[in-house]
Amino acid sequence: MGNARMIALYITISLIAFALSKIIISVLLYKRWKRKQIVYEQGLTGVKMVIFKSPVLQSLTSEEFLKKTLKLSSKDIIGSGGCGTVYRLMINDSTAFAVKRLNRGNADRGFERELEAMGDIKHRNILTLHGYFTAPHYNLLIYELMPNGSLYNFLHGELKAERILDWPARSKIALGAARGISYLHHDCIPHIIHRDIKSSNILLDQNMEAQVSDFGIATLMEPDKTHVSTAVAGTFGYLAPEYFDTGRATTKGDVYSFGVVLLELLTGKKPMDEAFLEEGTKLVTWVKAVIEDKKEEHVADSNMRCCPIDEINNVFSIALMCLETEPANRPTMAEVVKMLEQTRSKKVVIDS
Numbered sequence: 001m002g003n004a005r006m007i008a009l010y011i012t013i014s015l016i017a018f019a020l021s022k023i024i025i026s027v028l029l030y031k032r033w034k035r036k037q038i039v040y041e042q043g044l045t046g047v048k049m050v051i052f053k054s055p056v057l058q059s060l061t062s063e064e065f066l067k068k069t070l071k072l073s074s075k076d077i078i079g080s081g082g083c084g085t086v087y088r089l090m091i092n093d094s095t096a097f098a099v100k101r102l103n104r105g106n107a108d109r110g111f112e113r114e115l116e117a118m119g120d121i122k123h124r125n126i127l128t129l130h131g132y133f134t135a136p137h138y139n140l141l142i143y144e145l146m147p148n149g150s151l152y153n154f155l156h157g158e159l160k161a162e163r164i165l166d167w168p169a170r171s172k173i174a175l176g177a178a179r180g181i182s183y184l185h186h187d188c189i190p191h192i193i194h195r196d197i198k199s200s201n202i203l204l205d206q207n208m209e210a211q212v213s214d215f216g217i218a219t220l221m222e223p224d225k226t227h228v229s230t231a232v233a234g235t236f237g238y239l240a241p242e243y244f245d246t247g248r249a250t251t252k253g254d255v256y257s258f259g260v261v262l263l264e265l266l267t268g269k270k271p272m273d274e275a276f277l278e279e280g281t282k283l284v285t286w287v288k289a290v291i292e293d294k295k296e297e298h299v300a301d302s303n304m305r306c307c308p309i310d311e312i313n314n315v316f317s318i319a320l321m322c323l324e325t326e327p328a329n330r331p332t333m334a335e336v337v338k339m340l341e342q343t344r345s346k347k348v349v350i351d352s
């Protein structure tokens with residue numbers, strides 16, 4: 001009798017737990033669905049626009065947004081890359097977005113789920129995705145517009161001559177980018193591998209704070225593959241050596257690419273600078289040789305006005321750790337953040 005009662009009690013508890021879990025999952029799914037606002041959907045033409053609710057977008061009407069998006073033309077282009085073209089979308093004098101046109105159409109549910117997951121990520125060092133637009137022959141991603149463009153443009157592009165980045169600005173960008181990547185690796189569930197860390201994917205806001213962009217793009221472009229190929233999963237000069245053998249993107253591969261970005265910040269040189277190619281070398285090999293000879297201050301970018309030697313040498317050492325040939329010997333991004341923070345705080349102690 002006692003046993004029968006116990007069994008009945010267990011069954012009742014299990015049923016209540018099952019019902020409760022169903023209710024919780026439904027509430028969570030409903031909340032997620034509510035968070036999204038479908039601005040426009042036209043089944044016949046296969047066009048759909050989804051804008052994630054946010055304070056920035058509250059005052060905009062769907063028609064206004066859609067009309068302006070469809071009017072984008074070559075005069076609005078602000079950049080282009082392997083996956084598509086980026087446009088400036090001016091809604092009014094005070095509101096603007098960056099719209100990235102991906103050269104693939106026919107979004108499936110997996111593509112949309114991926115974008116919704118990207119829209120959920122909120123971090124001060126990760127570029128915010130505000131929404132997307134799908135059409136039969138192309139897709140658009142709607143991002144926050146970064147007024148200062150990319151780190152690449154400051155170090156090697158048209159902004160190089162106009163505005164020189166001093167060491168404090170570079171050190172702030174390095175730490176911000178490291179925090180953004182660390183957030184993707186360690187705090188997002190499931191964890192996210194960026195796959196294409198490079199200076200053109202580190203954008204700069206109005207305060208020259210780094211925002212990491214383009215994560216997930218490689219997966220979006222090749223949705224059916226278990227791993228992504230070199231053509232879209234990374235950029236030569238930034239790819240970790242093991243990638244050429246395995247073809248697999250890993251968090252330690254991101255750490256290696258971040259090490260290359262640190263060298264770019266320290267030396268002001270491109271990873272595959274023409275001068276290196278002529279000599280049959282590359283930035284990483286060149287810097288490793290220089291550091292072995294303990295001559296790192298000779299390769300620090302002479303455009304940085306003040307050069308706190310100790311701090312710069314520390315960051316060279318952090319870059320070298322990231323660039324270890326054996327992935328297991330590289331630090332995690334969380335460790336890189338800690339080391340960069342310690343380097344900066346040491347400087348404050350010395351300065352004060």
Ligand SMILES: Nc1ncnc2c1ncn2[C@@H]1O[C@H](COP(=O)(O)OP(=O)(O)OP(=O)(O)O)[C@@H](O)[C@H]1O
Nearest residue numbers: 078079080081082083086098143144145146150200
């Ligand atoms: N949100 C944004 N705000 C301002 N400028 C942007 C934004 N997104 C991209 N850009 C600019 O557009 C350029 C091209 O970006 P895009 O991501 O298409 O290519 P990429 O990262 O340079 O190369 P690839 O896509 O081949 O890896 C960037 O280098 C940057 O200057």
